[in-house]
Amino acid sequence: MTSTPLADRIGTGAPEPDSKAPPPARAGRHRALMPASIVLYVALIAIAVIYVLPFLINVVTAFKTEPDATANPLALPVNWTTAAFHTLFTNSDFPTWVKNSFIVAVFVTAGRVFFDSLAGYALARLDFRGRNVVFALLVAVMAVPSVVLMIPKFLVLNQFGMYDSYAGMIIPLLVDAAGVFIMKNFFESIPRSVEEQASIDGAGTFRVFWSIVLPMARPALVTIIILSFQGSWNELPHFIISTQSPGLTTLTKGVASLASGQLSSGNQYPIKLAAAAIMTIPVAVLFFVFQKRIMNSSDGAVKE
Amino acid sequence: MAGRKRPPRRQGAAGWLFVSPTIVVLGLFLLVPVLMALWVSFSDWSGVGSPLSSGVKFVGTKNYQQLLSGGSLAETNFGTSLRNNAWYVVFVVPIQTAVALLLAVLVNRQVLRGRGFFRTAFYFPSVTSSVAITVLWLFLFSTTGAVNKALSFIGVHGPNWFNDPDGIVHLALRLFGVDRGPAALTGHTALGVSWWDWFAGPSVAMSAFIMMAVFTTSGTFMLLFIAALQNLSSEVQEAAMMDGANGWQRFWRITLPQLRPTLFTVLTLGLIGTWQVFDQIYTGTRGAPDNTTVTPSYLSYTTAFGSQQWGQGAAIAFILFVIIVVLTLVQRSVLRERAVSKRRMRLYDPARLTGAAATTAKETSR
Numbered sequence: 001m002t003s004t005p006l007a008d009r010i011g012t013g014a015p016e017p018d019s020k021a022p023p024p025a026r027a028g029r030h031r032a033l034m035p036a037s038i039v040l041y042v043a044l045i046a047i048a049v050i051y052v053l054p055f056l057i058n059v060v061t062a063f064k065t066e067p068d069a070t071a072n073p074l075a076l077p078v079n080w081t082t083a084a085f086h087t088l089f090t091n092s093d094f095p096t097w098v099k100n101s102f103i104v105a106v107f108v109t110a111g112r113v114f115f116d117s118l119a120g121y122a123l124a125r126l127d128f129r130g131r132n133v134v135f136a137l138l139v140a141v142m143a144v145p146s147v148v149l150m151i152p153k154f155l156v157l158n159q160f161g162m163y164d165s166y167a168g169m170i171i172p173l174l175v176d177a178a179g180v181f182i183m184k185n186f187f188e189s190i191p192r193s194v195e196e197q198a199s200i201d202g203a204g205t206f207r208v209f210w211s212i213v214l215p216m217a218r219p220a221l222v223t224i225i226i227l228s229f230q231g232s233w234n235e236l237p238h239f240i241i242s243t244q245s246p247g248l249t250t251l252t253k254g255v256a257s258l259a260s261g262q263l264s265s266g267n268q269y270p271i272k273l274a275a276a277a278i279m280t281i282p283v284a285v286l287f288f289v290f291q292k293r294i295m296n297s298s299d300g301a302v303k304e
Numbered sequence: 305m306a307g308r309k310r311p312p313r314r315q316g317a318a319g320w321l322f323v324s325p326t327i328v329v330l331g332l333f334l335l336v337p338v339l340m341a342l343w344v345s346f347s348d349w350s351g352v353g354s355p356l357s358s359g360v361k362f363v364g365t366k367n368y369q370q371l372l373s374g375g376s377l378a379e380t381n382f383g384t385s386l387r388n389n390a391w392y393v394v395f396v397v398p399i400q401t402a403v404a405l406l407l408a409v410l411v412n413r414q415v416l417r418g419r420g421f422f423r424t425a426f427y428f429p430s431v432t433s434s435v436a437i438t439v440l441w442l443f444l445f446s447t448t449g450a451v452n453k454a455l456s457f458i459g460v461h462g463p464n465w466f467n468d469p470d471g472i473v474h475l476a477l478r479l480f481g482v483d484r485g486p487a488a489l490t491g492h493t494a495l496g497v498s499w500w501d502w503f504a505g506p507s508v509a510m511s512a513f514i515m516m517a518v519f520t521t522s523g524t525f526m527l528l529f530i531a532a533l534q535n536l537s538s539e540v541q542e543a544a545m546m547d548g549a550n551g552w553q554r555f556w557r558i559t560l561p562q563l564r565p566t567l568f569t570v571l572t573l574g575l576i577g578t579w580q581v582f583d584q585i586y587t588g589t590r591g592a593p594d595n596t597t598v599t600p601s602y603l604s605y606t607t608a609f610g611s612q613q614w615g616q617g618a619a620i621a622f623i624l625f626v627i628i629v630v631l632t633l634v635q636r637s638v639l640r641e642r643a644v645s646k647r648r649m650r651l652y653d654p655a656r657l658t659g660a661a662a663t664t665a666k667e668t669s670r
Contacts, residue, residue, distance in 0.1 A: 041417075044410055048425040051519070055428065057450050058440050073443070073450040119326040128319025134327070140629075141334050142572075146580060146601075148621035151344060151608050152337035155355065172333035175326045178573065182528075185565060189535050205318040219531055226431070227524070234433045236583045237605075252435045256587040259439045269443050276436035283431040288424075 055280075062274035069269040084274035093246055094275065097254035101233060102282070104169050104250060108232035111174035113224055117217065119175070120183025121209050125195070135184075142177040146237055154241040168242045169250075173232055179224050186220035187213065222290050230283050251279045345618035355614075367619040375496060378607075382620060383495025384595050385603045386627075391471075391506040392599070393578045396517045401570055403522040405563075408529030409555065423530075430523030434583040437520055442466065442588055445512045463508045469594035471504025472511055507596035513584055521577070525570045532566035533559070568639055572632055579628045600624040 061069050062084050064077040072078070088094040122128070123135050153172065154163070162168035190213070198208045214221070236252040243249065255275045258268075340355065348363045349355040371382045407426045411419060429437065444450045445465035452462030484490065485500030492499050506514060536559065544554050560567075582601045585591060591598035591606075600620055608617025 037415075040410065040413075044422050047407070048422055051425045051429060054440055054444060054450075054519075055432075057444065061443065069443075070448055073446075073448065074453045115325045115329070118322040122319045122322035126315045126319035126322065128316040131319060134323055137335075138326075138330075141330055142576060144334060144338060144625060146582075148341055148604075148618075148625055149334065149337050150605060151614060151618055151621075152340040153333060155340060156333065156337050159354075171329065175329040177326075177330065180326060181569070185569065186531075205315060209322075219534075223527060223531065226527075230431050230433075234435075234583075236435060236586065240586075241609075252433055252583075255433075255439060256435050256583075259435070259442065259587045260590065267446075272439045273443060276432075276439040279436050280432050283433070284428070287427065287431045 058273050059277050062270055062277050064270050066268065066270055069273075070267065084270040085278075087271055088274055088278070093249060093254060094278075096247060097249050097251045098278070100169075100248060101251040101279070103166060104173075104235075105229050105232045105282075107170045108173045109225060109228040111170075112176055112179050112228040113221060115175045116179035116224055116228075117183045117214060117221065118209070119180045120185075121187050121213060123180070123184045124187035125192075125213075126205065138177050138180060142181060150237055150241045153238070157242055163242065164244050164248060166248070169239060169248065172242075173235065173238065176228070176231065179227065182223060182227075183217070183220055186217055190216055226287060226290060229286055233279075233283055251275075255279060341618045341621060344614055345622050347615055349614050351608075351612050351614050363615065367615040368623070370616060371619055371623065372495065378613075378616060380496030381595065381598065381603060382600070382623075383497040384501075385598045385600045385620075386495065387497055387502050387504070388506070388510060388596055389579060389581060389599045392510060392514060392517070392581060393575065395506060395511075395514045396521075396578045397571065397574045399514075400518045400521050400525060400574055401567070403518060404525035404570065405529050405567075407522060407526040408533060409559075411526070412530055412533045426526055427523035429520045430527075432520065434520065435587050437516060438584045438587040441512060441516050441584075465512050466509045466589055467593050468508035469596045471501075471507055471596075473503055473505030475508070476505075507593070509589060509593055509597050513581070513588075513597065516584065517578065517581075521574070525574070528566055528570055529563065532563050536562050564639070568636070571635060571639070575631055575635060576628055579624060579631075 057074070060076060061073070063080045063082065065079065065081055065083070068078050119138075123131060123138070157163045157168045157172075160168075162171070194212060194216070195208050198212050203212070234252065235250075236256060239248075239250045239253045243253070255272070258272050258275055344355050345367055346362055346364065347355060347360050348366075349360045353359065370376055370378045373379065410416075411423050411426065413419075416422075445452075447464050447467070449465075451465070455462040485498075485503075489500040489503070490498050494502065540558055540562075541554060544558050549557065580601050581599045582605065585597055585599055585602040586605070589597045591602060601624065604617045604620040604624070606617075607613045607620060
């Protein structure tokens with residue numbers, strides 16, 4: 001709940017809004033809310049522990065031996081060991097999986113940022129015949145369960161000679177309807193006045209989109225980047241049906257086969273959790289890079 | 305007048321150009337395959353050669369009939385998968401939406417120390433791959449795992465999570481001494497599953513997946529809510545504050561109505577997503593224990609790719625498709641209805657006139 005005008009925050013240009021002291025006018029109010037604040041912080045910390053603890057357990061268990069992991073799931077390792085990581089990198093196809101996941105995720109993210117915002121802008125702003133039909137189809141497409149597509153997508157890829165290739169893994173994922181939907185919603189929330197000013201100044205449609213609207217849409221674009229990278233990194237069904245050779249296996253497909261225990265005996269928890277931890281790192285890094293931008297929205301170029 | 309005519313024409317070409325990549329990709333890899341799958345669901349295609357070749361015969365609604373009637377194993381499996389997924393949706397969608405909104409409101413407060421930390425903590429599960437998180441969940445909820453260990457500290461003997469097929473509603477009834485259902489429920493079946501079993505609730509194994517879904521998706525939806533909260537104009541909030549509305553009133557009367565478009569997006573995405581549970585089942589339980597984590601999408605996959613019953617697999621997918629579309633439309637109309645009546649109510653209440661005006665302006669600009 002924002003209680004000071006947005007312009008205030010943007011005006012200060014402070015990179016860390018939470019580090020700045022509350023405005024003096026609010027000081028009395030703030031003190032009155034103190035007991036409520038304590039309850040708030042206790043609640044927040046409790047929720048945060050629930051959200052963070054599983055990952056700490058994940059990382060710590062990756063450094064355990066298998067008997068240790070089974071016997072003491074909540075304790076620190078008796079003996080820290082990197083055996084699980086060693087096995088993954090020297091004794092399995094894990095490095096290949098990492099490479100493939102990177103290739104796919106980078107291409108898919110770039111494609112979605114561009115194509116989703118193009119289509120979202122057209123649907124939100126451009127007046128063209130058939131727009132409502134396109135939008136209706138888009139909503140319909142969003143409702144298509146991806147698993148409906150597993151069988152026939154395989155056939156279509158085969159037909160185009162794209163089965164078991166990077167093209168077959170990447171191109172079908174280049175646009176996602178949900179991303180277009182999010183961009184459309186965002187563009188509709190931006191006041192028209194800035195664009196109208198630019199078109200009066202004689203800028204073409206693509207130019208208005210590229211150099212005026214798109215920069216204003218940064219918060220939504222960051223959302224798309226995060227969702228796309230995460231989505232293609234997450235993607236499992238599409239890779240199950242579009243590839244077959246071990247050389248094209250992605251992390252999701254590979255680790256899923258690890259999880260169902262196809263390698264060898266025992267529960268192998270340290271190895272599985274080491275794999276899970278490593279495959280989390282790139283998306284985690286991406287998030288840490290972009291997280292500031294998520295909160296510091298740059299809207300408000302025009303305030304009514 | 306001539307000057308008025310030109311911009312629309314230029315916009316028309318640009319509009320189509322802008323949406324063309326989307327149309328081509330979605331058309332080739334969504335629409336064409338869907339039509340192909342539709343044909344397969346009405347055919348006896350056996351997985352050999354092209355489904356469009358002359359050897360493949362049209363069999364009418366046979367594949368659908370086998371799933372929806374006839375008392376075969378296919379019908380029971382399909383009914384069970386629908387039961388499992390329905391309970392999953394009933395629990396996950398409301399909980400994840402409420403949690404996401406709660407987190408967004410808490411994190412978005414003006415004065416909050418450590419906002420960055422909390423936001424990171426809450427969003428973090430969302431960035432993890434569903435495969436990675438399933439692997440983690442299998443460990444946490446294993447019989448000797450972390451969750452049961454933690455429960456043992458407070459003297460609770462934890463269940464056998466991913467190996468426990470008992471429905472939680474049945475388990476709750478058992479606490480009251482109800483061990484088996486009345487004949488009225490056990491004696492009748494729908495889709496090969498007795499009414500009593502329809503009301504079993506999610507199995508303990510499925511409950512672990514439900515917790516996982518809330519854990520992993522609430523952060524994503526929290527982001528959408530935060531983005532929406534930041535776009536709200538603060539003037540209405542301040543006006544309400546002047547009028548003496550407390551935080552609780554401001555949230556329900558001012559913030560929430562303004563969030564309706566986002567709420568609609570979140571509920572829609574949630575509903576669509578929860579009916580398509582696949583990754584977790586494929587990575588984790590593969591339908592076990594006792595078929596209580598089989599979902600229609602996983603059943604469709606195993607029926608087609610596993611048992612080579614391609615027509616039936618495609619038919620399952622289409623019934624699932626229809627379920628999702630119908631539920632989305634129902635949800636849409638329910639939300640619309642409320643929007644109208646609340647706004648009308650506010651129109652008669654002078655104190656809320658500003659809020660109503662803002663909401664109406666937003667709605668009509670769409």
